[in-house]
Amino acid sequence: MNDKITLGAYAPGLGDYLVFTSIFKVLKNCEMVLYEHPASRKNCRVFDNLCDISFTSDKERLVCPEGNHVHTAQKKLEGLGIADKCNCIPKIELTSAEKRWADQCLSPYHECIAFSADTAGGHAREDWQARHRMYDNWEPILKKYRERYTILQFGLKGRMTKFENADHVIEDLDIRQLAASYWKIGRYLGIDSGDHHLALSVGCKVNILFPERTYFYNPENWQYTPELWKDEPVR
Numbered sequence: 001m002n003d004k005i006t007l008g009a010y011a012p013g014l015g016d017y018l019v020f021t022s023i024f025k026v027l028k029n030c031e032m033v034l035y036e037h038p039a040s041r042k043n044c045r046v047f048d049n050l051c052d053i054s055f056t057s058d059k060e061r062l063v064c065p066e067g068n069h070v071h072t073a074q075k076k077l078e079g080l081g082i083a084d085k086c087n088c089i090p091k092i093e094l095t096s097a098e099k100r101w102a103d104q105c106l107s108p109y110h111e112c113i114a115f116s117a118d119t120a121g122g123h124a125r126e127d128w129q130a131r132h133r134m135y136d137n138w139e140p141i142l143k144k145y146r147e148r149y150t151i152l153q154f155g156l157k158g159r160m161t162k163f164e165n166a167d168h169v170i171e172d173l174d175i176r177q178l179a180a181s182y183w184k185i186g187r188y189l190g191i192d193s194g195d196h197h198l199a200l201s202v203g204c205k206v207n208i209l210f211p212e213r214t215y216f217y218n219p220e221n222w223q224y225t226p227e228l229w230k231d232e233p234v235r
Contacts, residue, residue, distance in 0.1 A: 004052070005030045008062030012039035014175070014194030017046050018090040018201055019073040020064070024050040025086045033061050043194075045175040046201070049093035074228060087230035090201035092179045102180035106152075109168065113149040113187040114204070115142065116195040118160040137209070139165055145189060152185065154178060154195065200224065 005027055009020060012035060024030060030051040034040045044053050056062070067078025073088035106112070117138055142151055142165035153166035154173065162169055173181060178195070179202050182188060188199035188206040196208050 003029075006033060006061075007031070007064045008033040008056075009064065010035045010059060010062040012037040012043060014043045014046070015197045017043050018092075018194065018197040019088075020076065021046060021050060021091045021201060022073050022086065022088045023076060023080065023082070025091055026082050027080070035059070035062055043175060046090075046092055046179075046198075048176065049095065050091070071224075071228060088228050089224060090197050092198070092201040094176075094180055094183055094202060098176055098180040099183065101177065102184035105177075106181060106184050109150050109152060111149055112152050112185045113145060113189050114182050114185045114199065115145075115151050115153045115163075115166060116155060116188075116190040116193065117163075118155050118193075138163055141189075142166060149187070151189075152181075154181065 036055045065079030066075045069075045151166045157171045182199045183202035188204040
């Protein structure tokens with residue numbers, strides 16, 4: 001057996017961790033070393049069944065080689081020398097028990113679409129991160145989707161905006177339950193958040209809004225385009 005490959009990640013955010021998961025479509029016998037942080041302890045569940053996990057406060061251990069590609073996940077794949085061997089779409093390995101849980105939990109709902117438009121960002125109009133999360137942008141969109149789908153809004157209690165045109169609100173699922181729910185529903189509507197990457201990781205078709213381009217934010221760093229799908233159908 002080859003020596004275990006150790007990779008490190010400093011940022012504790014859900015989306016930041018999900019971009020690593022495409023690596024494990026190719027690399028096996030790996031360990032992810034994560035920065036010791038409450039959010040890391042919560043979000044590390046995305047690596048279940050993919051690799052081993054450990055935690056450290058030593059930032060020098062939190063290293064992953066990176067290439068020059070503009071896309072965040074593809075940059076890591078290039079740095080590891082596997083840019084041409086797999087796509088960069090996130091991956092979560094759900095268990096059969098997790099899928100059965102989602103089947104049972106969501107059995108009352110039919111022809112659904114999952115919706116999430118809240119992250120740690122605020123809703124103030126002057127906040128560039130909030131411009132595509134604002135209430136008045138989403139209500140007409142949800143009203144249109146509601147003509148065809150049952151809209152299930154997902155979020156955390158006390159940290160989400162409940163929308164008038166969402167049919168049902170589902171709160172406080174853990175990462176694995178949320179991923180299983182997205183797998184069951186198969187469609188996602190929202191923003192460029194961790195939930196967006198989570199939905200892609202289980203095969204959802206997604207429609208998302210990006211904020212307007214600014215000098216410190218480039219959607220190309222995160223956006224999944226057909227040429228990056230490679231061996232998967234475009235979603």
